[in-house]
Amino acid sequence: MEVAELAVKRALELGATEAEAYVQRAKIIRVGGSEEIEDFNTVESLGIGLRVVLGRRIANYSTSILDEAEVEGAVAKAVKIARVSPEDPDWRRLNRRFGESQAQGYYDDSLEALDYQEVVEALESPLSLVRDYDPRVKPTRVFLTVGVTGVSIANSYGEGCERKETYVVASMRAKAKEGGLESTGSEYQQARSWREIDFEELATKASERAVKFLRARPIPGGRMPVIIRNRIFASILGVLLSGPINADWVQKGASPLSNRLGTQIASEDVHIIDDGVMEGGWGTRPFDDEGHPTQRTPVVEGGILRSFLYDNYTALKEGVESTGNAQRRGYWTTPQPSPSNLILRPGGVSFEEMVAETREGIYVEETIGEWLSNPVSGNLNATVTHGYLVKEGELTEPVKGVVISGNFYSLLKEGIELVGGDLQGSMNYYSPTVKIRQLTIAGK
Amino acid sequence: MxxxxxxxxxxxxxxxxxxxxxxxxxxxxxxxxxxxxxxxxxxxxxxxxxxxxxxxxxxxxxxxxxxxxxxxxxxxxxxxxxxxxxxxxxxxxxxxxxxxxxxxxxxxxxxxxxxxxxxxxxxxxxxxxxxxxxxxxxxxxxxxxxxxxxxxxxxxxxxxxxxxxxxxxxxxxxxxxxxxxxxxxxxxxxxxxxxxxxxxxxxxxxxxxxxxxxxxxxxxxxGSRTPPPGTYPAVVDPEVVGLMLHEAFGHASEGDYVYTGESVLSNRLGDQLASDLVTIIDEGVVEGGYFFPFDDEGVRKGRTVIVEKGVLKGYIHDRNSAHQFGVESTGNGRAQDFENIPVVRQTNYYMEPGDHGFEELVEDIDFGIYLRGRGSRGGQVSIGMGTFTFGVGPSKMIRKGELAETVRGVVISGLILETLKTIDAVGKDLKITTSVFGGCGKKNQMVRVGDGGPHIRVRRMTVGGR
The missing domain is CATH 3.30.2290.10 (PmbA/TldD superfamily)
Structure with missing residues (x-):
């Protein structure tokens, strides 16, 4: 806390009218390899991000050097940049509401002192599981990241606040070969604590997918029903919706949802919530990156657009309360509104029912390139690397190399036929498996 | 200090x-x-x-x-x-x-x-x-x-x-x-x-x-439409050529992916993988590219020939993959910053120019598309399968040998080893670019890269769209 407070105090002494300091410490372990474990890397980093305000002139400065002289130099440079910056007529002030929400499950203290040997052994187990799964399969990439981060925020209005968070990501890629045929299968898991990672499942899913897709091929194009796996639809939701519901996009006029508040943008059974306090969620934390408490914000209720997501700047510009969505992607970036955990509320249809109700369609299990979809026009595009043709209510042959496309907004309005009950996350985006009435498939 | x-x-x-x-x-x-x-x-x-x-x-x-x-x-x-x-x-x-x-x-x-x-x-x-x-x-x-x-x-x-x-x-x-x-x-x-x-x-x-x-x-x-999905003959501009080479071929030529067998280019040295008009280079210091005379393992980055006249000649290596293959490092060991270890990365990856003028590339196409990189949204590939998907910028249809209406929302996809074989003409221009706003991501590390090439013509390109 000392460095942050020192920086704020020094900025005020140099003539700043407001100042904010954001100090981030990170301890990261990354272990990875291909057929076997090859790398063990550790990172200890520390940095400070400063926001200095002179009236309505703002400057940001960051440095990874935290000795007193460098911090003083950084503050002086920030004040100098602020003096020459043009005024931002929309600037009101820094965040004044500090506090903590009831967020749970974002910190696991067992990750503070992980034994390096134990980490290597834990990752050894899925590798041998893949090797033993089937003679045609071998592991080609394995990766584990364990992160422990600490953040302290101080500004010229607040007492300051501190939080600690933990993250674990494990991923596995396997390759299958048989005669001249080749295929790959991947799986990853994300969690906020060590014990939640199921290394066995990681290995089994990657291997299974690789083997099953040896004979996968494209199918002819056309329009047909598409069942999209929870995690893939979550990722699509993130790509296409996180920008348009960002208050900053809305205020700039860049969001297609500007002027749509209170109107029907999706069918009645679509409910989307931004939940900053979801237990153990990837984006869960007690306060945002400006120190404002996190909260649950209904974004779409019964198809009606209810709220955008705000940080302090965009909220004050519009005269509303911040929704606690300020996020810095690192201490060196400026805060921006960003979803905490964006969730499409699950329905009650099981995956088996969805398949059973499909006469002819495709089940999309893995895709690449969905992030190429355009959030402004709503054009959705993704290349299916792993999918299945559904015929007469059953999963049949494996499919790869076809492109699904459609318009995300028409999909929200009249395209979603069934919503599953199996919520899963892709980073901080969550969705159940969904069945879409019709999408265009560009095939062979 | x-x-x-x-x-x-x-x-x-x-x-x-x-x-x-x-x-x-x-x-x-x-x-x-x-x-x-x-x-x-x-x-x-x-x-x-x-x-x-x-x-x-x-x-x-x-x-x-x-x-x-x-x-x-x-x-x-x-x-x-x-x-x-x-x-x-x-x-x-x-x-x-x-x-x-x-x-x-x-x-x-x-x-x-x-x-x-x-x-x-x-x-x-x-x-x-x-x-x-x-x-x-x-x-x-x-x-x-x-x-x-x-x-x-x-x-x-x-x-x-x-x-x-x-x-x-x-x-x-x-x-x-x-x-x-x-x-x-x-x-x-x-x-x-x-x-x-x-x-x-x-x-x-x-x-x-x-x-x-x-x-x-x-x-x-x-104000324009998206193109009808289908397969077209295409003229591809240097930015899209660079993007496609870097993403779909360049990554597959990285020694670490080749060694594990993950890459479609594993065990393919000496094979004719592209039309004989195609020569592909990775080079540390080129006009317009990222300045990279030495890598992060102290090795000089010179000029590495990957494909010569369509034949796969070599891969790019850091010290680790060089050891695995029993060759010298090509100076491609790069780390995002001091917090990361060097891994095999491309530097400036490009196709060498040929002898066609731009008009010559377009005039033989009766109905096709001119794919442009400006406004591109990047791409993604599966190096194991050789599949690629790129969102290119606003492009133009080609009708009866001439550039026609603008189309938007153009997404191309295909199998790189098939696409490279259908290149039937290579332009005489050359443009290589880099960026201070982004770079290439691999294994959670971002590094600055350059890529490019001449205009080329491809006989078959799958175009998605809405």
Whole structure:
């Protein structure tokens, strides 16, 4: 806390009218390899991000050097940049509401002192599981990241606040070969604590997918029903919706949802919530990156657009309360509104029912390139690397190399036929498996 | 300060050897970055960043451990060394061996006229503001964002073998994005130009014309249709050629992916993989590209021939993959920063020019598409299957040998080894570009790269769209 407070105090002494300091410490372990474990890397980093305000002139400065002289130099440079910056007529002030929400499950203290040997052994187990799964399969990439981060925020209005968070990501890629045929299968898991990672499942899913897709091929194009796996639809939701519901996009006029508040943008059974306090969620934390408490914000209720997501700047510009969505992607970036955990509320249809109700369609299990979809026009595009043709209510042959496309907004309005009950996350985006009435498939 | 730090780092190397390391290297980095963002005629943010620290790599009985710290005190460096040793020992003999190759001693600094960090903040802000204002060309324009990016990267590499290489590179550029709305349809087009140069590059160009042209393209795109999905003959511009080569072929030629068998190019040396018009190069110092004379393992990055007249000639390597293949490193060991280990990465990856003029490429196509990179949204590939998907920029249909209407939302996909075989003409132009606003991501590391080539013609390209 000392460095942050020192920086704020020094900025005020140099003539700043407001100042904010954001100090981030990170301890990261990354272990990875291909057929076997090859790398063990550790990172200890520390940095400070400063926001200095002179009236309505703002400057940001960051440095990874935290000795007193460098911090003083950084503050002086920030004040100098602020003096020459043009005024931002929309600037009101820094965040004044500090506090903590009831967020749970974002910190696991067992990750503070992980034994390096134990980490290597834990990752050894899925590798041998893949090797033993089937003679045609071998592991080609394995990766584990364990992160422990600490953040302290101080500004010229607040007492300051501190939080600690933990993250674990494990991923596995396997390759299958048989005669001249080749295929790959991947799986990853994300969690906020060590014990939640199921290394066995990681290995089994990657291997299974690789083997099953040896004979996968494209199918002819056309329009047909598409069942999209929870995690893939979550990722699509993130790509296409996180920008348009960002208050900053809305205020700039860049969001297609500007002027749509209170109107029907999706069918009645679509409910989307931004939940900053979801237990153990990837984006869960007690306060945002400006120190404002996190909260649950209904974004779409019964198809009606209810709220955008705000940080302090965009909220004050519009005269509303911040929704606690300020996020810095690192201490060196400026805060921006960003979803905490964006969730499409699950329905009650099981995956088996969805398949059973499909006469002819495709089940999309893995895709690449969905992030190429355009959030402004709503054009959705993704290349299916792993999918299945559904015929007469059953999963049949494996499919790869076809492109699904459609318009995300028409999909929200009249395209979603069934919503599953199996919520899963892709980073901080969550969705159940969904069945879409019709999408265009560009095939062979 | 640098001299005293250097002697501290040398002491740490000695200590590493004393603790049983058969090899050790230390990388020191000091990175300065400024990003100025102007949005809708107002300065949105002025961010300035300084990053500094060391990364220590040790090899102990086959295990390779790495640790980094931003704490440059004697204690901080000592801690990092201890962590690296601990990590190496936890790996046991699982680690990756490193090819011991050339030992270089060199110091190279990109020559610049004006250090971008000696230019006043006022001058930079006003350049970005003017360019942003120039993009308001009409009522269709809904939002415009302009960014000015400036960076300076100093890297020092020292090793227990006696290697010592220092490289300093500056990279500057301007990025702009316009959102336009025509008849209720919104479209977003972004583009950037960057160069390894001092501030003089930013002063030498007419950025107002640059941003106004992006607005013109956004309006044109918003008022256009998406192409009917299908398979077309295509003329591909240098930016898309660069993107496609880098993503779909370049990554597959990276030694680590080849070694594990993950890549479609594994065991294909000597095979005819592309039409004989195709020659592909990875090179450290080229006009327009990212300035990269030495890699992060102290190895010189020269010119590496990957494909010659359609035949696969080689892969790119760092010291680890060079060891695995029993060859010399090609100088492609690159790390995002001192917090990461070097892995096999491309530098400037491009196709060599041929002999066709642009008109000649277009005139033989009865019905096809001219794929353009400007406003592209990037791409993604599966290097194991050789599949690629790219969202290219607003493009043009080709009808009866001539460029026709503009189309938007163009997404191309295919199998790279099939696409490269259907190249039936290669243009005589050559354009290689880099960017200060992005780069290439692999294994959670981002590095600056360059890519490009000439215009080419491809007989069959699958185009998705809405």
């Amino acid at each position: 640098l001299e005293s730090l250097k002697s501290e780092l040398e002491k740490a190397l000695d200590r590493a050897v004393g603790l049983g390391a058969s090899y050790a290297d230390i990388r020191f980095q000091r990175y300065d970055y400024e990003l100025i963002e102007v949005e809708n005629r107002a300065l949105k943010s002025y961010s300035s960043r300084r990053l500094s620290g060391v990364g220590v790599r040790v090899v102990i009985e086959g295990g390779v451990g790495f640790a980094s710290t931003s704490d440059l005190s004697q204690r901080g460096i000592g801690n990092a060394l201890d962590n690296a040793v601990r990590a190496a020992k936890a790996l046991g003999d699982r680690g990756r061996a490193l090819k011991v190759g050339e030992v270089n001693e060199s110091e190279v600094t990109l020559r610049v006229k004006t250090d971008p960090f000696n230019v006043s903040p006022e001058e930079k802000v006003s350049l970005a503001l003017d360019a942003n204002k120039a993009a308001w060309t009409g009522d269709e324009i809904k939002s415009v964002v302009t960014r000015l990016g400036l960076s300076k990267d100093y890297r020092l590499f020292i090793s227990s073998e006696g290697g010592e290489v220092a490289v300093e590179t500056s990279l500057v550029g301007l990025w702009h994005q316009t959102v336009a709305r025509v008849n209720g349809v919104m479209e977003m087009v972004g583009d950037a130009e960057s160069l390894c140069s001092g501030f003089e590059f930013l002063k030498s160009k007419d950025w107002n014309a640059f941003t106004a042209d992006i607005s013109r393209l956004a309006i044109e795109a918003a």
